[in-house]
Every structure is written in structure tokens, then in C-alpha cells.
Amino acid sequence: MSIMAEPRTLTHWISGAAYAGAGKRYGDVYDPATGRVGALVPLAEREDVERAVDAASRAFPEWSRTSLGKRSEVFFAFRELLKAHADEFSHIISAEHGKPVSDAGGEIARGLEIVELACSLPLMLKGEFSEQVSRNVDVYSMHQPLGVCAGITPFNFPAMVPLWMFPVALACGNTFVLKPSERDPSASLLLAQLLREAGLPDGVFNVLHGDKAAVDALLDHPGVAAVSFVGSTPIAKYVYGRAAAAGKRVQALGGAKNHLVAMPDADLDAVADALTSAALGSTGQRCMAISVALAVGDMGDRLVPALRERMSRLKVGPGSDSGSEVGPLVSKDAKARVESLIGQGVREGAQLVLDGRGVSVPGHADGFFVGPTLFDRVGAEMEIYRQEIFGPVLVVMRVNSLDEALDIVERNPYGNGCSIFTTDGAAARRFERHASAGMVGINVPIPVPVGSYSFGGWKASLFGDQHIYGPEGFRFYTRSKVVTSRWHEVDRVGVNLRFPGGHS
Numbered sequence: 001m002s003i004m005a006e007p008r009t010l011t012h013w014i015s016g017a018a019y020a021g022a023g024k025r026y027g028d029v030y031d032p033a034t035g036r037v038g039a040l041v042p043l044a045e046r047e048d049v050e051r052a053v054d055a056a057s058r059a060f061p062e063w064s065r066t067s068l069g070k071r072s073e074v075f076f077a078f079r080e081l082l083k084a085h086a087d088e089f090s091h092i093i094s095a096e097h098g099k100p101v102s103d104a105g106g107e108i109a110r111g112l113e114i115v116e117l118a119c120s121l122p123l124m125l126k127g128e129f130s131e132q133v134s135r136n137v138d139v140y141s142m143h144q145p146l147g148v149c150a151g152i153t154p155f156n157f158p159a160m161v162p163l164w165m166f167p168v169a170l171a172c173g174n175t176f177v178l179k180p181s182e183r184d185p186s187a188s189l190l191l192a193q194l195l196r197e198a199g200l201p202d203g204v205f206n207v208l209h210g211d212k213a214a215v216d217a218l219l220d221h222p223g224v225a226a227v228s229f230v231g232s233t234p235i236a237k238y239v240y241g242r243a244a245a246a247g248k249r250v251q252a253l254g255g256a257k258n259h260l261v262a263m264p265d266a267d268l269d270a271v272a273d274a275l276t277s278a279a280l281g282s283t284g285q286r287c288m289a290i291s292v293a294l295a296v297g298d299m300g301d302r303l304v305p306a307l308r309e310r311m312s313r314l315k316v317g318p319g320s321d322s323g324s325e326v327g328p329l330v331s332k333d334a335k336a337r338v339e340s341l342i343g344q345g346v347r348e349g350a351q352l353v354l355d356g357r358g359v360s361v362p363g364h365a366d367g368f369f370v371g372p373t374l375f376d377r378v379g380a381e382m383e384i385y386r387q388e389i390f391g392p393v394l395v396v397m398r399v400n401s402l403d404e405a406l407d408i409v410e411r412n413p414y415g416n417g418c419s420i421f422t423t424d425g426a427a428a429r430r431f432e433r434h435a436s437a438g439m440v441g442i443n444v445p446i447p448v449p450v451g452s453y454s455f456g457g458w459k460a461s462l463f464g465d466q467h468i469y470g471p472e473g474f475r476f477y478t479r480s481k482v483v484t485s486r487w488h489e490v491d492r493v494g495v496n497l498r499f500p501g502g503h504s
């Protein structure tokens with residue numbers, strides 16, 4: 001008889017220490033590969049939210065006064081600690097999210113780019129100066145922190161998405177309350193511990209676990225100045241509306257349906273490899289996953305067999321097994337939803353080329369597995385095209401021309417990322433200029449911008465006007481001030497009621 005370990009009970013992290021929480025509610029954190037509960041996460045009540053915001057508010061005056069050099073020293077130290085703990089993060093993430101350990105390592109690799117950006121905060125926070133705009137008058141600008149910022153993050157990147165937010169927010173002199181996904185909350189606690197070890201003062205970064213109750217209390221709290229949200233579109237829209245109505249600055253990134261246009265001149269193997277990786281990496285649970293292939297002209301006839309061949313070879317298994325390529329979905333509900341959408345695709349007349357339902361993983365009968373699934377001849381009216389499936393399902397649509405493909409991308413309500421594979425420079429240029437999405441790839445399937453640019457979509461993939469991290473992140477987390485100053489030994493200008501301006 002095997003003895004099953006009792007689930008661990010997690011805590012919040014407030015003022016530099018673990019905090020059990022005042023609430024009585026807990027959420028189950030599953031190991032998606034076994035279907036068993038591995039931990040219990042406390043779900044914050046209003047009282048806990050008060051405590052976290054209060055800690056961040058009290059830490060703000062001192063942190064915002066801290067010199068830029070001292071602030072950046074914390075990020076240099078944090079960078080080393082993140083690198084040293086990268087393996088530990090990968091295992092923690094894989095155990096709660098389900099993705100293979102090797103894939104989870106990518107979260108820290110990409111998150112490090114934003115920490116490195118934060119190291120260069122003295123450069124990013126520079127203002128402008130104009131000397132002598134009028135006689136003895138100079139004008140200059142400065143970027144000041146907002147106060148307490150909140151981050152609300154999704155399950156699919158439990159370390160990387162928080163790392164898109166808090167390094168920039170803290171670099172600007174703000175303090176932060178992170179509300180991570182309650183489905184894989186442990187990575188956020190290790191981030192908090194490492195920040196403390198790196199020298200971040202207590203209260204500057206806090207982790208508050210919870211569900212809708214915690215989110216609503218943060219959105220309404222008068223002590224929170226700004227909210228960054230990443231998650232599904234309906235919740236992004238809700239968060240944007242509620243936080244903006246409470247007078248806060250908001251950026252709310254939503255869901256996606258990302259297209260890849262395969263031109264007839266593209267290299268078949270390169271397209272098939274790219275599509276398989278971009279559709280099935282992380283079991284399709286990436287906001288930048290490619291879930292739609294738009295095969296132009298005769299490309300479809302060659303592409304579908306090449307995809308089928310690659311996708312059917314992939315090994316489905318637990319993330320902890322080094323041979324696994326496709327891990328489980330995050331939850332039982334997610335598995336049921338994806339399987340039901342596959343059934344609907346069949347009923348609506350799409351051609352099911354590869355069916356991942358009922359995949360069997362030896363020793364993991366209760367895991368949340370769905371295997372690679374490929375549909376051909378999908379129409380824009382079908383639910384498998386209309387909905388963000390967020391699973392290992394790739395749909396192929398046949399189109400006659402690049403213009404037809406661009407039109408489909410334009411009419412899709414989402415606009416996160418899209419990509420083209422071609423050897424024709426003119427087609428690539430036409431695509432980059434006309435594709436209606438915030439991030440475009442040319443012979444690159446997942447065009448996630450590097451840390452020195454900003455990440456964000458268009459249409460229903462982003463509510464708000466600033467993208468996340470990069471230069472737009474620095475703008476989001478600061479408010480600018482312009483100073484007009486006159487200094488002169490004897491400078492009596494006399495009374496003058498005219499509006500200041502003109503050249504004097």
C-alpha cells in the first residue's frame with residue numbers, strides 16, 4: 001500500500017515574512033500529472049488584502065526615496081539568485097502547472113531579461129532637459145513612482161508573467177502586491193524569498209493568494225494606484241472596467257487566437273516544425289501559442305501530412321519525466337473543456353486528422369492529459385476557430401491568398417501575435433504592415449519581444465493603452481512631471497496677467 005503525502009499548506013508573504021491569513025477558505029493545488037492535491041493555498045479575505053496593501057503603503061516612502069544606484073544593486077543581486085535557483089523554479093512550476101521541467105526553465109530565462117532591464121533603471125528613468133526655453137527659464141521632466149501597484153497573474157506562466165511586472169514597478173520606486181494564480185502559487189513565494197535575500201526591504205514586495213474576492217478587494221482599494229492584469233479576455237475586460245472606475249491606472253492583457261500564415265514558397269519542414277512547436281509547447285497553454293495555421297494555395301496539401309507525422313510522434317507524459325514533450329493540462333475542467341471542443345469541431349464538420357482524446361499515459365490514469373490534436377478544413381464560423389481552446393489543438397484553414405489570410409486575422413476579435421513563413425520579402429513586408437496584432441513574427445513562430453521592447457496585443461487581447469515591460473512598462477509605472485524654472489540673481493518680471501508663452 002502506498003502512503004500518500006499530506007498536502008502542504010501554503011502561506012501569503014507580507015512585510016518580508018510568511019503570513020497564514022485571516023480567512024478560513026483554502027484552494028486545492030493539483031499535481032496535474034497525477035490528479036492529486038499537492039498543496040492547499042489560503043484564499044485571502046478583505047482583511048488580508050488590507051494587511052498587504054497597508055504593508056506596501058508603509059514601505060513606499062522609504063523605497064521611493066532610495067537612490068537609483070541602491071535600487072539597481074538589488075536587481076543585480078536578484079539576477080544572480082534567480083539564475084542560481086533556476087532548476088528549483090523549473091521543478092516547482094512543473095509540479096503545479098504540469099509543463100515539462102525543460103519548458104519551465106524558459107520562464108526564468110525570459111524573466112531574467114526583465115530583471116536585467118530593471119538593473120538599467122538609472123538609464124530608463126532619465127528625464128529630459130531643455131535649457132533657456134525663455135530668458136533664464138529651463139524646462140525639464142521627471143518620472144515619479146505611483147505608489148502601491150497590484151499585479152494579478154494567470155496560471156500559465158507562474159514565474160514569467162509576475163517577472164514581466166514587478167521588476168519594472170519596483171525599479172520605478174513603487175511597492176507591489178502580487179496576486180498570483182491560485183492554481184500554481186508556489187513559484188511566487190520563492191520569488192519573494194529571493195527578493196528579500198537580494199536586499200529588498202520588507203513590505204516592498206508582497207504576495208497575496210486568492211480568488212475573485214481578493215481581486216475585487218484590490219481593484220476597489222483606494223490605496224492601490226495601478227493594476228497590471230494578465231489572464232483571459234472576459235476577466236481582463238472586467239478588471240479594466242472595475243479598476244478604471246475606481247480611478248486607477250490599468251493595463252489588462254487578455255486571451256489570444258494566434259495565426260501563422262504558411263505561404264506556398266515557405267520551406268515545408270521549417271513551417272511544419274515551427275507550427276508543431278508553437279502549437280503544442282506547454283500543451284498549447286501559452287498566450288502566444290499558434291492555434292491557427294492559414295495555409296495559402298497548395299501549401300495545405302503538403303502541410304497537413306507533415307504536421308500529422310510530427311504531432312503523432314510527440315511523447316505525452318508527466319512534466320517530471322525528462323522524455324515527456326506534451327504534459328497534462330492544468331486541471332480536470334480544462335481537460336473536459338478541450339475534449340468537448342474537439343467533439344464540437346467534429347460535429348461542425350471539420351476534418352479531425354489527429355485525435356488526442358482518450359490518450360493513455362501509463363501509471364497516470366487520473367492525470368489531466370489530452371494528446372496532440374489536428375483539424376483540417378476548419379471554417380471561421382466553427383467554435384474551434386472562434387474560441388481560445390488553450391490546449392494541444394491546432395486548426396488548419398485553407399486560403400487562396402495572402403490578402404485572404406490578412407482579412408481573417410483582421411476579423412478575428414483577438415490581436416495578440418501572428419506570424420508569416422515565407423521566402424518572399426515583399427509578402428513579409430506586406431504582412432508586417434497590415435497584420436492587425438501587437439506582435440508579429442517573420443519566419444519566427446512565437447514573436448515574444450525581448451525585454452528591451454514591450455509586450456502587448458491589440459483588440460480583445462489588451463485593455464488599456466500601455467504594453468507591459470520594456471519602455472512602455474516604465475511609462476506605465478511612473479507619472480511624469482514637467483518643471484518650468486527660472487533662476488537669475490535679480491529677476492523681477494513684474495505683474496503680467498497674460499498667459500505665459502511666446503519668446504522673450
Ligand code: NAD
Pocket residue numbers: 152153154155156157161179180181182210211212215216230231232233235236253254255256286287388390416457461
Ligand atoms: P484567468 O482569467 O482565469 O485568471 C487570471 C487571474 O484572474 C487569476 O489570478 C485569477 O485568480 C483571477 N480571476 C479569475 N476569475 C476571476 C474573476 N471572476 N474575478 C476576478 N479575478 C478573477 O486566466 P487563466 O486561466 O489563469 O490564464 C489563461 C488565460 O490567460 C488565457 O486566456 C491566456 O491567453 C491568458 N494569458 C494572456 C497573456 C497575454 O500576455 N495576453 C499571457 C498569459 C496568459
